[in-house]
Each structure stands twice: as C-alpha cells, then as structure tokens.
Amino acid sequence: MSSQLVPLVLLGLIGSVCGRFPGLDALEPRTSDQDQSRAVAGLLRRLLGDRSTEFVVSVDRSLSNDSLDVCELSSTERDRVVATGSTGVAVASGIYNYLKYFCNCHVSWFGSQLDLPRPLPKLSGVLRISTPHRFRYYQNVCTFSYSSVWWDWPRWEREIDWMALNGINLPLAFTGQEALWQEVFRALGLNQSEIEDFFSGPAYLAWNRMGNVFKFAGPLPQSWHVSQLSLQFKILERMRSFGMLPVLPAFSGNVPKGILRLYPKANVTRLGPWAHFNCSFSCSYMLDPQDPLFLQIGSLYLSQVVKQFGTDHIYNTDTFNEMTPPSSDPTYLAAISRSVFASMTAVDPEAIWLMQGWLFFSDATFWKPAQIQALLHGVPLGRMIVLDLFAETEPIFSYTESFYGQPFIWCMLQNFGGNSGFFGTVESINSGPFKALEFPNSTMVGIGMTPEGIEQNPVIFELMSELAWREGPVNLSKWASLYAARRYGSAEENLGTAWRLLFSGVYNCTVPHYRNHNHSPLVRRPSLHMNVDLWYDPADLYKAWKLIIEAAPSLMSKETFRYDVVDLTRQALQVMTTSFYQDIVDAFRHQNLKELLIAGGVLLYDLLPELDRLLNSHRNFLLGTWLEQARSLALNEKEAQLFDMNARNQLTLWGPSGEILDYANKEWAGLVEDYYAQRWGLFVYTLVECLEKGQPFNQDTFDQAALQIEKGFTYNSHQYPTKPLGDTYDIAHRIFLKYYPQALKRL
Numbered sequence: 055m056s057s058q059l060v061p062l063v064l065l066g067l068i069g070s071v072c073g074r075f076p077g078l079d080a081l082e083p084r085t086s087d088q089d090q091s092r093a094v095a096g097l098l099r100r101l102l103g104d105r106s107t108e109f110v111v112s113v114d115r116s117l118s119n120d121s122l123d124v125c126e127l128s129s130t131e132r133d134r135v136v137a138t139g140s141t142g143v144a145v146a147s148g149i150y151n152y153l154k155y156f157c158n159c160h161v162s163w164f165g166s167q168l169d170l171p172r173p174l175p176k177l178s179g180v181l182r183i184s185t186p187h188r189f190r191y192y193q194n195v196c197t198f199s200y201s202s203v204w205w206d207w208p209r210w211e212r213e214i215d216w217m218a219l220n221g222i223n224l225p226l227a228f229t230g231q232e233a234l235w236q237e238v239f240r241a242l243g244l245n246q247s248e249i250e251d252f253f254s255g256p257a258y259l260a261w262n263r264m265g266n267v268f269k270f271a272g273p274l275p276q277s278w279h280v281s282q283l284s285l286q287f288k289i290l291e292r293m294r295s296f297g298m299l300p301v302l303p304a305f306s307g308n309v310p311k312g313i314l315r316l317y318p319k320a321n322v323t324r325l326g327p328w329a330h331f332n333c334s335f336s337c338s339y340m341l342d343p344q345d346p347l348f349l350q351i352g353s354l355y356l357s358q359v360v361k362q363f364g365t366d367h368i369y370n371t372d373t374f375n376e377m378t379p380p381s382s383d384p385t386y387l388a389a390i391s392r393s394v395f396a397s398m399t400a401v402d403p404e405a406i407w408l409m410q411g412w413l414f415f416s417d418a419t420f421w422k423p424a425q426i427q428a429l430l431h432g433v434p435l436g437r438m439i440v441l442d443l444f445a446e447t448e449p450i451f452s453y454t455e456s457f458y459g460q461p462f463i464w465c466m467l468q469n470f471g472g473n474s475g476f477f478g479t480v481e482s483i484n485s486g487p488f489k490a491l492e493f494p495n496s497t498m499v500g501i502g503m504t505p506e507g508i509e510q511n512p513v514i515f516e517l518m519s520e521l522a523w524r525e526g527p528v529n530l531s532k533w534a535s536l537y538a539a540r541r542y543g544s545a546e547e548n549l550g551t552a553w554r555l556l557f558s559g560v561y562n563c564t565v566p567h568y569r570n571h572n573h574s575p576l577v578r579r580p581s582l583h584m585n586v587d588l589w590y591d592p593a594d595l596y597k598a599w600k601l602i603i604e605a606a607p608s609l610m611s612k613e614t615f616r617y618d619v620v621d622l623t624r625q626a627l628q629v630m631t632t633s634f635y636q637d638i639v640d641a642f643r644h645q646n647l648k649e650l651l652i653a654g655g656v657l658l659y660d661l662l663p664e665l666d667r668l669l670n671s672h673r674n675f676l677l678g679t680w681l682e683q684a685r686s687l688a689l690n691e692k693e694a695q696l697f698d699m700n701a702r703n704q705l706t707l708w709g710p711s712g713e714i715l716d717y718a719n720k721e722w723a724g725l726v727e728d729y730y731a732q733r734w735g736l737f738v739y740t741l742v743e744c745l746e747k748g749q750p751f752n753q754d755t756f757d758q759a760a761l762q763i764e765k766g767f768t769y770n771s772h773q774y775p776t777k778p779l780g781d782t783y784d785i786a787h788r789i790f791l792k793y794y795p796q797a798l799k800r801l
Contacts, residue, residue, distance in 0.1 A: 078439075084294055090113040091145070101219075113140070113144075114138055117138060117140045122188060124184040124185075125149075126182050133173035143190075143217075146218035147221035151520075157174065158539060160614060162617075163508065164617040185522050187498075188499045189223060191502030191503070192225045197505060198229065200507035201508045210288070210292075214293055220515070221523060224500065233280070235355065244313070253268070253273060254267055255270065255700040256278060257703065264306070264308070265340060268338055275688075277688070278687070294366070299368055301370050302363055305351060307394075310339070313339065322342070325339075329714050349396060369402075387429045391430070411443050423454070439500075440457045462499070468514055470717070471718035472510065477561070501521065503515060534553040534554045538552065542609055553598070555601075560595055563589040574631060592801065599622050599623065610783050620668060620672045626793070628721070634654075638653045638741065651742065662726060664788075666723050671780040673778050706729060711765075728767055729767045732763050732767070
C-alpha cells in the first residue's frame with residue numbers, strides 16, 4: 055500500500071522569527087530527553103500494543119539548533135523503524151506521519167484505523183520532518199466547558215496522546231484552577247458563602263473565568279475542587295512528559311462581590327449585563343489593574359499556581375473579553391496591560407503572557423489601531439503572544455501590522471459551541487498560515503487550533519495539524535483521497551471521490567464572515583423566518599452520501615467508517631429537514647392545510663424519529679453518554695442532579711431562561727426526540743390551528759409555549775441510554791432508500 059501513497063517529506067525551509075524574541079527562544083521542555091523518550095514509548099504501547107516494539111524511539115534536543123522541532127526516521131535491517139526527534143512531541147508526530155503515509159493508518163477521536171502492514175514498510179535513507187513553527191497551540195478557553203468538562207483521566211490520556219501525535223506543543227491547561235482560587239479567596243478573608251456565590255456551575259466555568267457570568271448553575275461542590283485538582287496534576291505531568299509547554303491561568307481582575315466588603319475603597323467596576331443575562335448572574339465585578347490590590351491578588355494567585363502546578367513560564371489571561379473597557383484612552387489601555395503583566399513578573403520574572411485576540415474582533419468598534427497598539431505595547435515586545443483566534447475567517451494580523459510587533463499564532467477557530475454539523479474552510483486554512491508567514495515583517499511564531507468545542511469534523515483538525523509540518527499548501531483534492539484511504543484502510547476509489555466532493559463543497563465555506571454556528575432549522579426554535587442559506591451545493595453532499603452507503607457492506611467493521619456513515623446520514627437528514635421546513639412555511643403562507651399536514655407529518659412522524667434511531671445506534675451520538683459522564687463525577691444524588699442540570703442546560707437554554715438559546719446545539723439521540731422534535735411538533739400543531747381558526751401566527755406566543763418545552767427538558771431527570779441500540783447499517787440504508795430519491799427531486 056505504501057507505494058501508492060505520497061510520503062510526507064518535509065524540510066523546514068522557512069526561517070524562524072523566534073530569534074527576534076529571546077524570551078521565546080529560552081522556553082524549553084522541563085522533562086529530560088530520556089523521560090520524553092519513555093513517554094513516547096508509552097504512547098505507542100497504548101496505540102499499537104505489541105506492534106509498538108517495532109519502533110525504536112529517542113529524544114535528542116541537540117537535533118535542533120533553532121528551537122524548531124524536527125524528527126528523523128529510518129529503517130533497520132530487522133524491519134524496525136528508528137525515530138529520533140528534538141522533543142517527545144516531534145517524535146510522536148514524526149511516527150504518526152509515517153503511520154499515515156507509509157502504513158495507511160489513521161488515529162481519530164472516534165476510533166482509529168491501525169491495520170499495520172507486516173513487516174513495516176521500509177524507508178530508503180533518512181526521512182527528515184521539520185516545522186517552521188516554534189509553537190503548535192491547541193484549545194480555546196471555552197473547550198473546557200463545551201467538550202472536556204466531564205472528562206475523566208482515561209479520556210484526558212487519549213486526548214493528550216492525540217495532541218502529541220498531531221504535533222501540539224503548546225496546550226492550554228486550565229483544569230482545577232478554581233481549587234486554587236478558593237484558597238486565595240479564603241486567604242484574603244472571604245467567607246464560604248461569598249466564594250460559592252462567585253463560582254458558576256461546572257458547565258459554565260469558562261465564562262465565569264472570563265468575568266461573563268457568576269453563580270449560575272452552581273454552587274461548585276467541594277468534591278469538584280478535589281477531583282479537578284487531582285486531574286490537573288495528571289494532565290500536567292503527562293503533557294510535560296512529551297515536552298509540551300502547558301499554558302497556565304493568571305489573574306484578569308474578575309473578583310467576587312465580597313471583595314468590596316473587605317476592601318471598600320478598591321477600584322472595582324461593576325460591568326453591564328452579558329449576552330442577555332440579567333445582573334443576578336451577570337454584571338461581574340472587575341478590579342482595575344492599576345489598583346494596588348490587583349498586584350496583590352494577581353501575585354498571590356500566580357504564586358499558588360506555580361507552587362502547585364510548576365511552570366513553563368507561559369500564562370493566559372484575557373482582559374475585556376466580550377466586555378468594553380471603561381476608557382478608550384491609549385494611555386489608560388497601555389497602563390492596564392502593563393499592570394496585568396506586572397502581576398505575572400512579580401512571581402515569575404520569565405513570564406510570557408499569552409492573550410486571545412478575540413476582543414479585537416468581537417468589539418471592533420472600540421478596538422481601533424491606536425487602542426490595539428496601546429494594549430499590546432504595554433508589554434515588552436516578545437513577552438506577549440497573541441492568538442489570532444479566528445484567522446481562517448477574520449485575520450487580525452493583516453490590519454495590525456502583525457500585532458504591532460508582538461509575536462502571534464495563526465489560529466483556526468472552526469467551531470462555535472461544539473455544534474454538530476459538517477463545516478470547514480479548507481481553502482482558507484490551506485493557504486492562510488503560509489500567507490501569514492510571508493506577510494511583511496511577520497511576527498508569526500506558530501500555528502494553532504482554537505475550537506470552542508471538539509469531537510466534530512475530525513478531518514479538519516487532521517488537515518490543520520498536518521499543515522504545521524508542511525512547507526506549503528497541500529493539493530486538497532489529493533489530500534482528501536489519501537485521507538479516505540487511511541481513515542478506512544481501503545483503496546476503493548469511490549471513497550476518495552466521496553471525500554473530494556465533501557472537500558470541494560460542505561468543507562469549503564468561502565462565504566465572507568460566515569461563523570460556524572449550525573444554522574439548520576432542525577436545531578433552532580422554529581419560526582416563519584429562519585435562515586436556511588447554505589454555503590455549499592447539497593447535490594455534492596448527496597453524491598458523497600450515496601458513495602459511502604454503497605461502500606458500506608464491506609466496511610462496517612471499521613469503527614471510523616461506522617462513525618462517518620452516521621455523521622454523513624445525519625448531515626443529509628439535516629438538509630432534508632430544511633426542505634420540509636420550507637414546504638411547511640410555503641403551505642402555511644398559501645393557506646394550504648393539506649400540504650402543511652403532509653410536510654409536517656413526514657417531518658414529525660418519520661424523518662425526525664428515523665434520525666433519532668440512527669443516532670441511537672452509535673455510542674458517539676448519545677445524549678445519555680454526556681449525561682452519564684456528568685453524573686459520574688458526583689459523590690451523591692444532590693451533586694448528580696446539579697451536574698445533570700448543568701449538562702442539559704448548556705445544550706439547550708444556556709441560561710435560566712434561554713439567554714443564549716441553542717448556542718451549543720448537538721444532534722444526539724434523545725435530544726432530537728425529546729427536545730428538537732417536541733418543538734417542531736408544537737410549531738406544526740400551532741400552524742395547523744392558525745389555519746383552521748383563520749388566525750395569524752404569533753411568534754411571541756409560540757416562543758412562550760416553546761420555552762416551557764425547553765425548560766421541561768432541561769430541568770427534568772429522565773435518563774437516556776448509554777449503549778447503542780439497533781444496527782447502524784440497516785437504519786442508515788433504510789433512511790437512504792427512503793430519502794435519497796426525495797433529496798434528488800428537491801435539488
């Protein structure tokens with residue numbers, strides 16, 4: 055098979071800009087070369103079992119003389135592969151590229167395809183793989199709430215292995231920080247009630263940390279602090295064992311209301327409401343960084359962080375995230391960032407501040423060039439790294455002269471809220487990082503993946519991580535074909551054709567300013583005026599669906615293929631839902647009761663139940679799994695009910711009364727039947743009643759009724775299956791035979 059593949063021969067031809075920033079050059083793994091080697095050997099045992107002994111791994115940091123990772127691979131006469139790299143991450147990534155391009159293998163969130171050839175394919179000479187990027191960053195502050203909030207150690211272990219295989223060396227490590235904050239608040243004199251009124255519930259900690267919300271869905275049980283702190287110790291140890299540089303949290307100024315009792319003269323500002331929340335759970339209290347108390351609290355907290363977690367000298371905090379500063383005066387903004395940075399260097403003189411650049415995009419009317427430059431220049435050049443968080447769609451480096459001299463990381467955000475649904479911007483991510491490197495006086499020092507939620511669209515993350523080791527853009531059509539071959543372990547041409555169709559269509563959004571929320575009517579509260587625009591031609595999706603279904607009989611034993619059968623069929627039914635929605639609206643507007651009943655009946659009594667049955671047949675599409683993970687972290691029934699409510703609310707109401715309704719929507723079994731389908735049933739019933747009574751449709755009245763359905767789902771205790779039910783192929787094939795002909799007629 056390897057002769058049919060194109061080896062990933064990469065030479066780091068683009069010079070690093072890190073030499074301009076001595077502080078960044080000085081960053082290096084804390085773990086010895088020998089321990090990093092052992093960590094990679096452990097990863098291979100977990101991944102390959104007995105076949106791991108066919109790889110000889112070693113780490114030698116002297117292999118790189120410019121802080122840029124490199125891996126060299128060669129074959130021995132005894133059919134073993136020798137991999138030597140500058141870090142454990144470099145070795146793991148080099149081996150994964152060998153597995154992909156010489157062994158036709160694939161590792162994914164949703165199972166792996168690891169049918170290794172025997173013996174291993176030989177390498178002629180030395181294959182040298184290197185990267186022009188000092189850093190390969192991973193995760194978003196929101197990922198810890200949308201995806202990993204309920205993870206246990208085995209799930210974290212798999213994720214860190216995935217990070218190493220995909221070349222990540224700068225991961226965010228935010229777990230367990232509330233345990234340290236609790237100790238700091240107690241040391242300052244706050245009582246337990248004041249602390250509990252500050253922390254949100256587990257599913258909302260990302261926004262509690264950023265000063266957006268407090269208290270909602272809490273309080274945090276003490277058991278949560280203990281378990282998360284223990285988990286963080288394991289996470290950090292494993293990340294560092296591969297030579298990664300974990301990014302730790304620092305202080306942004308977000309404080310409990312109780313601070314005003316202790317320090318009544320402190321310069322604390324109460325912010326306005328955030329995202330439709332009222333001030334019961336929003337309107338946070340922000341301590342001005344120029345107040346002496348800021349330095350006291352910030353250094354006290356970071357001292358705890360360094361004492362408990364150690365340090366690799368990179369810290370993340372975000373001032374004014376989706377919040378407008380009290381003044382636009384550049385002098386004030388420079389003083390703010392200078393004070394924040396001072397609270398870091400007071401504890402760690404080598405501190406590097408890593409900051410999300412999201413605020414410059416989300417509040418562009420405030421952040422003009424003078425304001426951006428002032429905030430960035432409050433910190434010495436090279437002592438701050440800016441994440442160009444949404445660069446595949448809204449790059450900021452291009453109109454800020456590379457962040458006015460501060461180093462930055464070009465990031466792909468890709469997903470908001472962890473939504474289900476196919477989405478990608480493959481042309482943009484294929485060219486964007488290379489354009490950023492070639493930008494005049496570019497200060498780009500890395501490439502990153504910053505999704506709000508993961509465990510969706512795995513193909514996009516594999517492409518993005520691979521680009522970090524490329525010297526230029528890939529041939530997307532060819533890459534898609536090779537992806538299909540290794541994901542399924544099959545050279546069947548129709549599989550490559552299917553993925554080329556997906557890459558040129560649904561995965562190639564070129565609509566300016568399009569943000570990947572799933573806009574499908576399926577997962578939105580119904581109305582007569584829903585956005586049904588697609589950025590792709592559904593005909594290409596249906597063609598790919600047909601090719602995958604036709605290939606299914608011989609490939610359903612592959613876990614990766616079974617997942618894609620469900621996901622692709624789910625996407626096709628999502629588009630079909632839009633078609634039936636349009637039929638329903640057209641029938642209502644033309645007062646055609648018969649057509650309304652037909653379209654509504656098919657949607658409610660066949661399509662949505664079939665979708666739920668399909669999702670129920672695969673373990674990665676079960677609402678029950680998400681809820682079980684949440685409840686499993688509880689010590690008693692009271693905690694279990696709290697965690698269960700957190701888990702349900704985030705997917706649905708996102709707030710006590712739908713403040714950010716359906717933002718984190720998921721197409722999961724149970725959620726489709728008992729939440730989305732119930733709203734659609736109410737919508738169709740209401741429209742029918744309006745026609746029969748000759749009354750107009752009242753959206754406000756409907757919304758109030760829908761809210762009762764939404765609250766009923768969110769605040770009940772009904773449990774859902776945690777094991778798959780039914781045969782995936784039988785269900786998917788039946789759906790295909792039933793709906794594919796209709797889909798073609800609607801094109």
